[in-house]
Amino acid sequence: MLPYPFNYFSSIAGFKKPFVNRKSLTWFQLIFTSIFLISLSMIPVAVQNASLKTYPLTTFVDGVFDPVTKEVMDDITENAKIENHQFSYAGQQSTHNSKAGTVLLGKEQSTLEEKLTLAFGSKQLIISKKGKKLANIQYQHINQAALKNKKSLSAAISQDWFQQNRVTVGLFLVLLSGGLLTLNFFIIILGATFFLYLTKKSRLFSFKTVKECYHFALNCLGLPTLIAVAAGLLFGQAMTTMITIQNILFVLYLVIIFYRTHFRDEKMKK
Secondary structure: OOOOOHHHHHHOOOOOHHHHOOOOOOHHHHHHHHHHHHHHHHHHHHHHHHOOOOOOHHHOOOOOOOOOOHHHHHHHHHHEEEEOOEEEEOOOOOEEEOOOOEEEEOOOOOOOOOOOEEEEOOOEEEEEEOOEEEEEEEOOOOOHHHHOOHHHHHHHHHHHHHHHOHHHHHHHHHHHHHHHHHHHHHHHHHHHHHHHHOOOOOOOOOOOOHHHHHHHHHHHHHHHHHHHHHHHHHHOOOHHHHHHHHHHHHHHHHHHHHHHHOOOHHHHHO
8 A cells, every 4th residue: 555645646547446445545634635636726826827917907996997988088198198107187177077986187186085086196096985095006007008098098007006916916816716716626525425425325335434435536536636737737727717627527537437336346346
């Protein structure tokens, strides 16, 4: 018998070993292996997050660019200028109000309003809502070229916001991804364990304890997880695609193993 963790990795290959070797690990080793598989799944997500150059600000502030109407954008294009990371405004209407919010051009925000407000000051863009400052963005990628249309301006604002809050946003994305991966992991592993344990009283199957069922499900999840991680690292697949690959392969693996073993120890002795 191989020592841990080699005995686990030897149990995830083939269509009989996951079932035959369903009693080799202790509960501590099973829990540690579960944490390992979840952590392994997060590696592609962390790598992809590290390579991000921008992230949509709308993910964190709903409808943040709605106050930038066509009228506001026309005014910005005609009368606003950004030079040496400084914003200047030569127009007459520095305040634009709409149902979506307020846009201030070339003037500092004296008080934080209840409405969503984008204040394009001389040195920075301040976004506030409900009396709270949501973002304080320096003009870096927000340059003269970005003032041509709403799409380019929104993209530049999002890029500057992300670059100036990279650590916080990156940590949030990793934690969010980790939470979703963990949730998916326990849904499929505990779901499989539950349904396998229901066969305990049947003479047709050999599962007798919760530990056996969990161990077997964990064995079946090992190879699909490795394939999903490889897809994420080598082909840059998104987290949702990785989860889909993992789940489909897990179910397929279970079906093939059932076909080969019928979940009966007697079948293995023949």
